[in-house]
Amino acid sequence: MKLLNVFLATSALTLFAGQANAVDLEFYFPVAVGGAAADTIQSLTEEYVANNPDVSIDAIYTGSYADTTTKAITAVRGGNAPQLIISLSTDMYTFIDEDMIVAWDNYVTEEEQEDWIGGFYPAFMANSQTEGKTWGIPFQRSTPVLYWNKEAFEEAGLDPDAAPANWDEMVEMGKKLTVKDDSGNVTQWGVHIPSSGFPSWLWTGIVAGNGGKLADDTGKNVTFNSEAAVGALEALVALSAEDAVMAPGILDWGGTPKAFFEGQAAMIWTTTGNLTNVRTNAPFDFGVGFLPGLKQNGAPTGGGNFYLLKGSTEEELQAAADFVKWATAPEQAAKWTIATGYVAPRPDVWETETMKEYVSDFPQALVARDQLDYAVAELSTFEGPKVTQLLNSALESAITGQTAPKEALDGAQAEADAILSAYR
């Protein structure tokens, strides 16, 4: 019987090896930023297939991150899962809960475990590892930074080359940068921190800057109402309510770069994914700096990871893993970063000639990398979307002045505990 199996396996292998494409892989990828991202993924896969004739990869564009997660979950439930997807790093617990991903550890050698998995920035791995295993490989990752309008700084009598070093400085500068017309209406705000849809992302950075942490690495415990968190929300609310340096209400993400270009806001907080956009469209000189922190530097990370999905043969998954190893290798990752503006996820990428050339021409790109030393994981838990949503609602309620920060966060903590208790 055993002999027969060996015979069958060998003949199957020879049969497959005889064909041009022994392994057919499917790969879902989202595009969250405009422009070259989709083309770059296509050309990367084509280059890999050209050099590895025994593999064929069908890279399928699947819309936004949310669409990609939806399609992947549907495909898995339908028994037709792709081998590889890119989706939000924060979806890790959702995927584990759905029992639809496999850890990368089985597909790497001990050496690669150290050189490859160990070679990513720890800030990015924080959203990629739990239960002692690695579930995601960082790829299209980003972090928010502060952009400032140098012309507006000059007009306000500030040093155009100095970003605010901390929160208090940002507020002080913001007061000088807030300009009113004769009838008392504001024509330029000092600061603009977008809050539509997912205020929790940037707020995570403010909390980190205040020395706090929102979740642990089991995905089962959150601390929304710690002293640091409440302080961070009070500071954010005060920007409009007391300091009067930011427009009141919920500020839209999409309109944020536009508000910056139009001179409506002198400093904005937004993702590094907008670097190329701002560089192309800002009609003035601009600077890029760390997010100003209340006590220390702090920022969240965001963006997407590679995941390996269950439901395929070991050979297929191994081939998919090998492709990812190649795609995240320095040369390829450098190409990807330059085309999209995403932060290169490994220190060795920045050592390549291509990257060195790029940053000498565009030193602002380095700010995001240097900020990674202070970056924390984006909020990620079991029932992640639900827990994040209830936190977002609480934050929105505080930002719009309906609920006091402490009260809003206490409520969110209680609701989150009710959901997460099922997992403890």
Add this chain to the structure above:
Amino acid sequence: MNSRTWIHAWLMLLPAFVFLIAFTHLPAITTVIDSFWTTAKGRRPAVFTGLGNYEKMLADPVFLKAMINSAIYAAITIPASMALALAMALLVHWSFRGVGFIRMAFFTPTVLPLIAVANIWLFFYAPGFGLIDQIRLFFGLPSANYVGQPDTALYAVAAVTIWKEAGFFMIFYLAALQTIPQSLREAAAIEGCGRWTFFRRVTLPLIMPTTLFVSVNAVINAFRLVDHVFVMTKGGPDSATMLLLYYIFETGFRFWDTAYAAALTVVLIVILSIAGIGQFFLADRRVHYK
């Protein structure tokens, strides 16, 4: 009829039947069944809970908020879009220079995809540099953040719906107005009847069938049109623009609580059925078909 004709008839109907059953009736039945179970996760199978999901709704503040919001949203958008549609139709059903251009202008919002419309309106509403704020600043009014404040966000979203729908309903009213015979108008003129009386006693009753049709559509759309919520507010701030259908989407495809989403869907279907049937029964008495 002989059996051959029967078989023929069934064969002709078969393709439509297959699609109707596969994509409408079966999903509707499974939705009702799923609403009595918990959501299956990879590590935990589904458990029968009976009315558990429905009991959960009564204690779910977001669901209650969504119900109230949907009611307000319907109460604003249905009458406003219908009244505007009728007014626009009355305006352009005469022939004068440039009437074609005005009709086209009124109808344009209908042709645009709602997602595109929402993006345009987002910039109308943008505080500081948006169209509305520029007008406000011109008159010396302070800047306003319509979609970013919980007390105005729902109305800001409803305004987009009205703008989008009125042109579509106008087409139906326009067609109805064109069918009113000229002789009635002449007879009324001879009788010395004023324009308002003519409108109230002749025009309005004659276009009642159209009004019924339009109102059924308006009710359905009041629950169905939520595309712009995705772009403009994502249900926020703090659930201020959470509508029932958007909540179903969020529960089903972002929270992956498909069983609860199924129960919410059943509620939506019940509401729509009652509204639809009620409209036909109640309004039928006051509608004169020829």
